[in-house]
Amino acid sequence: MGQWSIDELSALTPGEVIAVNEALGRARRLLDAAQSRVASEISRQSRPELGPQSLAKAQGFRSPTALIAATIGTTNGEAARLVQVGDATAPRMTFSGEAAPARHPHVADQLAAGRIGAAAASMIITMLDRVAVRAGMDAVDQAERRLVESAPGLSHDQLSKLIARVEAWVDPDGVEPREDDLRSERSLTVREERNGMIVITAHLDPEHAAPVKTAIEAMVTADLRAQREAGDDASRRSVRQMQADALTRLAEHALGCDRRDLPLDGATVVVRISANDLADGTGYATIDGVTTPVSVSTARRMAAGGSVIPWVLGGDSEILDWGRAKRLFTTPQKLALVERDGGCAMCGAPPSHTKAHHIRWWARDAGPTDLSNGVLLCESCHHRVHDNGWDIRIDGTGVAAKVWFLPPDYIDPSRTPRLGGRARFDLVA
Incomplete structure (x- = not known):
C-alpha cells in the first residue's frame, strides 16, 4: 500500500480501506491484550491487604478500577473487565513457586495474537467461570477451544449467540434452572400516559416470547413486501410502527376469531431437538429466531401445546430436489x-x-x-x-x-x- 497519512484515506481503493480497517482492528486487539495485563498488575499491586501501600491508594484513588478508568479515560465497568481478562490470561505462580499456565490459556493465546479483543475475551471467560464447577475441567477446556476458534470475525451479538449455545452444550443441567429464573421474571404492564398514548412493556422468557415474536415478524415481513410492491413512499411506516400495528391486529384477531386476514404466510414456531434428546430428556433445544436455548421439558411442553408440528426432513413423501421441474422452492x-x-x-x-x-x-x-x-x-x-x-x-x-x-x-x-x-x-x- 505504500506510505499514506490519515488525511489521504479518500484516495485509497476499497480493498486498501478494508486492509487498513483490519490492521487497525488487530492493533486495537493487541493493545487490549497489553492493557489487560497492565490492569491486572495494577489490581495485584492494589490488593486490600496492602492498606495505605496499595498502588491505587498511593495514587489517590479508592480502588484499582477507579485508577485505571481515570488514567485511560473509560468507565469503571470497562476497567473491571480489563482486570478480569488480565487475571484470567496472565501466567500464574503455584504455591510452591513454580510457573503455571494462565487460567484460560486458549483465550490468552488468541488475545496475545490479536485475534480477539478484551470484550470477546471477557464474554467467554464470564461464561466459562460460571459453569466451571458443574461442567468440569475437560468440558470447560473443550468449550474454551471451540469459542476462541470461532470468535474471530463474529460481531458481539453473534458471539453472544454462540456462547449461549456452548453454555447449553457444556452445562445442559443448567439450562432448566436458568429458564425457570427467566420464566419467573416474565411480566407485562399496560399504562396510559397523560397525552393518551398506551405504553405496553413486556419481559418474556424464550418459551412465551417465541410465538409472539414469530407472529409479529411474519406480519411485518408481509407488510414490508407489500410496501415495496406498492412503491408509495408517502405512506411508508417505520418498522416500529409496523410492529405496533401487528400487535393490534393479533389482538383484534383474538377478539374475533372468525377473521382470517392475518398475513402470517405459514409462519411456524420451530423448536429443534434431536429425537434421542427428546426421548431421553437430555441435552437442550433451540427455537428458531431466539438466541437462548431451552430445556427438553420446555420443548415437550411446547409440542404438547401444538406449537411444534412434527415433520420428517427428507422423508419418502417429500421431494427435496426438483431439478428443473419447478421454479419455486417447495x-x-x-x-x-x-x-x-x-x-x-x-x-x-x-x-x-x-x-x-x-x-x-x-x-x-x-x-x-x-x-x-x-x-x-x-x-x-x-x-x-x-x-x-x-x-x-x-x-x-x-x-x-x-x-x-x-x-x-x-x-x-x-x-x-x-x-x-x-x-x-x-x-x-
Whole structure:
C-alpha cells in the first residue's frame, strides 16, 4: 500500500480501506491484550491487604478500577473487565513457586495474537467461570477451544449467540434452572400516559416470547413486501410502527376469531431437538429466531401445546430436489433450508425475514431448484450478493451442508471464503 497519512484515506481503493480497517482492528486487539495485563498488575499491586501501600491508594484513588478508568479515560465497568481478562490470561505462580499456565490459556493465546479483543475475551471467560464447577475441567477446556476458534470475525451479538449455545452444550443441567429464573421474571404492564398514548412493556422468557415474536415478524415481513410492491413512499411506516400495528391486529384477531386476514404466510414456531434428546430428556433445544436455548421439558411442553408440528426432513413423501421441474422452492425444501441456514445465511436474520433464492439463477443460468442450489437470504443480503459480486458455495449435501460466501476481489484479493448459515453456531462441525 505504500506510505499514506490519515488525511489521504479518500484516495485509497476499497480493498486498501478494508486492509487498513483490519490492521487497525488487530492493533486495537493487541493493545487490549497489553492493557489487560497492565490492569491486572495494577489490581495485584492494589490488593486490600496492602492498606495505605496499595498502588491505587498511593495514587489517590479508592480502588484499582477507579485508577485505571481515570488514567485511560473509560468507565469503571470497562476497567473491571480489563482486570478480569488480565487475571484470567496472565501466567500464574503455584504455591510452591513454580510457573503455571494462565487460567484460560486458549483465550490468552488468541488475545496475545490479536485475534480477539478484551470484550470477546471477557464474554467467554464470564461464561466459562460460571459453569466451571458443574461442567468440569475437560468440558470447560473443550468449550474454551471451540469459542476462541470461532470468535474471530463474529460481531458481539453473534458471539453472544454462540456462547449461549456452548453454555447449553457444556452445562445442559443448567439450562432448566436458568429458564425457570427467566420464566419467573416474565411480566407485562399496560399504562396510559397523560397525552393518551398506551405504553405496553413486556419481559418474556424464550418459551412465551417465541410465538409472539414469530407472529409479529411474519406480519411485518408481509407488510414490508407489500410496501415495496406498492412503491408509495408517502405512506411508508417505520418498522416500529409496523410492529405496533401487528400487535393490534393479533389482538383484534383474538377478539374475533372468525377473521382470517392475518398475513402470517405459514409462519411456524420451530423448536429443534434431536429425537434421542427428546426421548431421553437430555441435552437442550433451540427455537428458531431466539438466541437462548431451552430445556427438553420446555420443548415437550411446547409440542404438547401444538406449537411444534412434527415433520420428517427428507422423508419418502417429500421431494427435496426438483431439478428443473419447478421454479419455486417447495415448503419442505424451505424447511430444509431453514434447518441448514438457520435464517439468512449471510447476516443471521430470522427465517421469517428471508426467502429461498437460487444461487445459480433459474432463468439465466438454468439453475435447478435443489437444496444444493438454494440459500435463504433476507432482502438486503440478496441485493448485496447480486449487486456487489459475492459468490456462494455449498459444501456437502442436504441439511448438513455448509454455506460459504466468497467476497469479490476488490474487497479481499484472496477471496477467502466466509462461513455462513447455522454452521457458524453449531458445536459439531
